[in-house]
Amino acid sequence: MLVCVFCSSSQKIDPKYLDLAREVGAELARRGHGLVSGGAIVSCMGEVARAVRDGGGHTVGVIPQVLVDIEIADTDSGELIVTADMRERKGVMDARSDAFLVLPGGIGTLEELFEIWTSRVLGLHERPLVVLDPWGLYAPLRELVDGMYDQGFTRANVFDAISWTTTVEEAFELLEKAAPHLRPTAEELGES
Numbered sequence: 001m002l003v004c005v006f007c008s009s010s011q012k013i014d015p016k017y018l019d020l021a022r023e024v025g026a027e028l029a030r031r032g033h034g035l036v037s038g039g040a041i042v043s044c045m046g047e048v049a050r051a052v053r054d055g056g057g058h059t060v061g062v063i064p065q066v067l068v069d070i071e072i073a074d075t076d077s078g079e080l081i082v083t084a085d086m087r088e089r090k091g092v093m094d095a096r097s098d099a100f101l102v103l104p105g106g107i108g109t110l111e112e113l114f115e116i117w118t119s120r121v122l123g124l125h126e127r128p129l130v131v132l133d134p135w136g137l138y139a140p141l142r143e144l145v146d147g148m149y150d151q152g153f154t155r156a157n158v159f160d161a162i163s164w165t166t167t168v169e170e171a172f173e174l175l176e177k178a179a180p181h182l183r184p185t186a187e188e189l190g191e192s
Helices: 015-030 043-054 065-069 086-096 107-121 139-150 168-178
Strands: 002-006 034-037 059-064 079-083 099-102 129-132 163-165
Touching (some): 002 086, 002 107, 015 034, 015 043, 099 107, 099 168, 163 168
Parallel strands (some): 059 079
16 A cells, blocks of 8 residues: 655654654565655655665655755655645645555644544545554644543544554554555565
8 A cells, every 4th residue: 555654854853753764664665565755855754765665665755846946855756746835745645645654743744634634534535544653742632632522622533533553563553454455465574
């Protein structure tokens, strides 16, 4: 399957987040999945994509022209799609993806998370959405949504539309469980 990974492009973050991004990319490739990313070569975005390619996987980068102009495009991507703007970028990423995995990130990552999450709550798609949060960055967000539900601002299915985990292994198990027709076989994984 093509897994869209939303993650940080910040170069000021703790190196543990870059390690996590590399681990996710390596696991994507090991399981035979491809990557849809924001098409930048910096920070976690770049690390995930490089790790997928290092493992023999296919990468699709989607990047707006303005970011190409400042020379952060992942020109090594298997496919690099240049869009007119950020809105078109998100639409292309959404259309190309079978599943969504969210790593720690900033407000851009949150925007992407909320758009996919909202559309799933509204029944506009049934593709899996998993948040991988090993160090609890998103814990306040989860508390906020709990409070919104308690106050009547969200539907009960808001909790069914998303899965949360702290490990790479569980993240992939959740993605593949939600899309069993896309799950690689033990033989494909090289396991016996």
